[in-house]
Amino acid sequence: MALAREGREAAYRELIRRYERPVFSLILRMVRDRQLAEDLAQETFIKALNAIGTYRPEFKFSSWIFKIANNAAIDHLRRRELVTLSIDGAPHATSAEDIEATALQVGDKAETPLDELEARELGSAIERAIGQLRPEYRSCIMLRHVEGLAYEEIAQLLDLPLGTVKTYIHRARHELRDLLAHLRD
Amino acid sequence: MIDDALHLVPEELDLWLEGRLPESRLSHLETCDLCRTAAEEIREVVSHLERLPKAAPSPRFADLVMARVRLASPEPSPSAVPAPAPVPHLTGDDLDAWVLGVLPPERESHLRRCPECQALADQERVLVMRLQALPLFDPRPGLADRVMRQVDLPVTSLATAWRHWRVRAGREPRTVGITAAVAMMLGGSIAASAAWTAGHQEVITGAGNWLVGQAQQWWWQGAGLVTALLQRQPWYDSMRSALTPGRIAALSGTLLVLYAGGIMLLRRLLAPPPADTARALS
Numbered sequence: 001m002a003l004a005r006e007g008r009e010a011a012y013r014e015l016i017r018r019y020e021r022p023v024f025s026l027i028l029r030m031v032r033d034r035q036l037a038e039d040l041a042q043e044t045f046i047k048a049l050n051a052i053g054t055y056r057p058e059f060k061f062s063s064w065i066f067k068i069a070n071n072a073a074i075d076h077l078r079r080r081e082l083v084t085l086s087i088d089g090a091p092h093a094t095s096a097e098d099i100e101a102t103a104l105q106v107g108d109k110a111e112t113p114l115d116e117l118e119a120r121e122l123g124s125a126i127e128r129a130i131g132q133l134r135p136e137y138r139s140c141i142m143l144r145h146v147e148g149l150a151y152e153e154i155a156q157l158l159d160l161p162l163g164t165v166k167t168y169i170h171r172a173r174h175e176l177r178d179l180l181a182h183l184r185d
Numbered sequence: 186m187i188d189d190a191l192h193l194v195p196e197e198l199d200l201w202l203e204g205r206l207p208e209s210r211l212s213h214l215e216t217c218d219l220c221r222t223a224a225e226e227i228r229e230v231v232s233h234l235e236r237l238p239k240a241a242p243s244p245r246f247a248d249l250v251m252a253r254v255r256l257a258s259p260e261p262s263p264s265a266v267p268a269p270a271p272v273p274h275l276t277g278d279d280l281d282a283w284v285l286g287v288l289p290p291e292r293e294s295h296l297r298r299c300p301e302c303q304a305l306a307d308q309e310r311v312l313v314m315r316l317q318a319l320p321l322f323d324p325r326p327g328l329a330d331r332v333m334r335q336v337d338l339p340v341t342s343l344a345t346a347w348r349h350w351r352v353r354a355g356r357e358p359r360t361v362g363i364t365a366a367v368a369m370m371l372g373g374s375i376a377a378s379a380a381w382t383a384g385h386q387e388v389i390t391g392a393g394n395w396l397v398g399q400a401q402q403w404w405w406q407g408a409g410l411v412t413a414l415l416q417r418q419p420w421y422d423s424m425r426s427a428l429t430p431g432r433i434a435a436l437s438g439t440l441l442v443l444y445a446g447g448i449m450l451l452r453r454l455l456a457p458p459p460a461d462t463a464r465a466l467s
Contacts, residue, residue, distance in 0.1 A: 008348070009338055016329040021321040028322050038324055045332040053339060126315050145316035170277030177308050180315075 012049055019062065020045075023069045026142055030073035032131055040076060044069040059156075066147065067157045070139050077135050129179035137172035144169050193220045194297060198227050199286070275302045280309045 023044055028037035048055075048068050055064055130138060139158065143149045151169070155162045193201070193214060200206045201214065201224055214220050275283065275296060282288040283296065283306050296302050340346045350364075382389060415421055 008345075009333065012333060012336060012338070013329045016332055020324055020328050024324040024328075025319075025321040038328075041324055042328060042331055042335075045328070046335045049332065049336045126319065141316065145313055146319050148317075166277065166281075170280075173277075173280075173309065173312055176312055176316075180312065 015049070015061070015065075016045055019065050022062075022147060023065055026066065026139070026147070027069050027073045029127070029130060029142055029146075030070070030135060030138055031076055036076070040072045041069070044072050047072075060153070062147075063149070063153050063157050066143060066149070070143075070158065074135055074139065125180060125183055126176070129176050132179060133172055133175060137168050137175070140165055140168040141172040141176070192217065193224065194293075198224055202228060274299065275305065280306060284310055284313050 020041065024037060024041045027040045027044070028034060031037055031040065044065065048065050055061070130141070133141065140154060143154045143157065144151070149157070151162060151165050154160075154169075155165045158165065160168075193206075193210065197206060197210055201211075206214070214224060275292060279288060279292050282292070288296065296306060338345070
């Protein structure tokens with residue numbers, strides 16, 4: 001980090017090398033679209049490295065980069081909700097075909113974003129179950145159990161009270177247990 | 186007779202594997218065939234796992250392990266009187282603590298007696314293991330290059346500026362060509378100027394003297410013009426008679442005091458507030 005703050009390109013590249021897989025995996029599991037996850041991961045690193053002067057060394061770099069990545073993913077999901085969650089079609093839809101293509105089909109919210117890639121790469125039962133969680137639950141459960149962050153770190157990273165983070169994670173695990181119940185039979 | 190409620194729980198099997206199982210529980214293990222079999226099986230599984238190449242486990246890994254761990258679960262004895270499950274059941278925090286192996290003893294004892302919580306805890310552990318075993322995905326190759334093309338490296342010293350230039354030049358040979366051409370033009374023109382100056386010192390001295398003379402002439406002409414304009418003003422005479430040396434001194438003193446006061450006030454306004462004031466304001 002010290003070398004990166006001095007502007008050493010090699011240090012920047014080392015940071016990208018270390019965090020590209022966790023950051024990309026977190027975003028991919030949040031947005032469930034590989035191309036989009038590539039773009040958001042790239043945007044995350046550009047934003048983080050261009051603002052490296054504002055990074056406070058008392059925090060872990062991983063927490064900082066995960067915060068930026070999570071914000072990028074959540075912002076995207078919120079924007080997408082605004083565009084897609086209209087039963088009258090997306091605001092930009094003008095022709096009848098566009099309106100039909102973008103209109104919300106009741107009950108199909110869980111399937112629409114899951115493309116061929118997910119069927120292949122995120123296709124396991126647990127990945128599908130994670131995909132059905134609310135984005136807030138999804139990011140909390142990923143940060144806790146995939147990235148191994150402590151509750152306090154997650155609370156700080158997501159700007160949420162500690163109790164809320166615990167509730168999200170417990171509820172997420174409860175939902176996952178229910179969603180994966182068929183595997184126990 | 187062996188008390189079924191005292192069969193080793195998975196955490197105790199972990200402790201046994203690490204050689205940290207308390208003596209009291211070791212004596213149970215020595216006398217209980219069921220627990221001994223479970224412990225040996227666990228040891229066999231762990232030893233097998235340790236021999237595996239270090240790669241991301243399959244998503245079914247947790248199920249495979251836990252399927253064998255469950256073999257060690259105590260079979261309910263027909264003669265045993267089912268103990269009433271103390272309330273409350275394990276909370277989310279308790280389950281967290283159990284997965285981390287730090288469940289308080291009183292909750293641990295509830296867990297041992299409550300089949301409902303045991304099932305929940307089992308599912309919780311499997312779920313956590315499955316989550317922890319999730320693979321990481323690789324982005325398309327070249328992410329670092331794509332990012333670095335859009336990152337502005339901070340220039341903190343001449344050394345970093347030189348390093349950045351070197352790195353960029355290494356990546357873009359065209360930059361090297363352009364920079365070298367500009368440097369040659371600048372260097373050539375400076376060298377030519379120096380050579381010409383060395384051979385024509387009398388011309389330089391003459392031109393310098395002429396410029397100094399012209400500047401002096403322009404200065405005195407300008408000062409004379411301003412003075413003549415002032416003297417033609419209607420208020421000039423009254424102002425001149427009013428400005429006695431004593432009044433000039435008093436006016437200068439007043440202006441000096443006002444200036445010093447202004448500077449002190451500005452410093453006070455710009456100074457950061459003391460810590461307690463800052464705390465009170467925040």
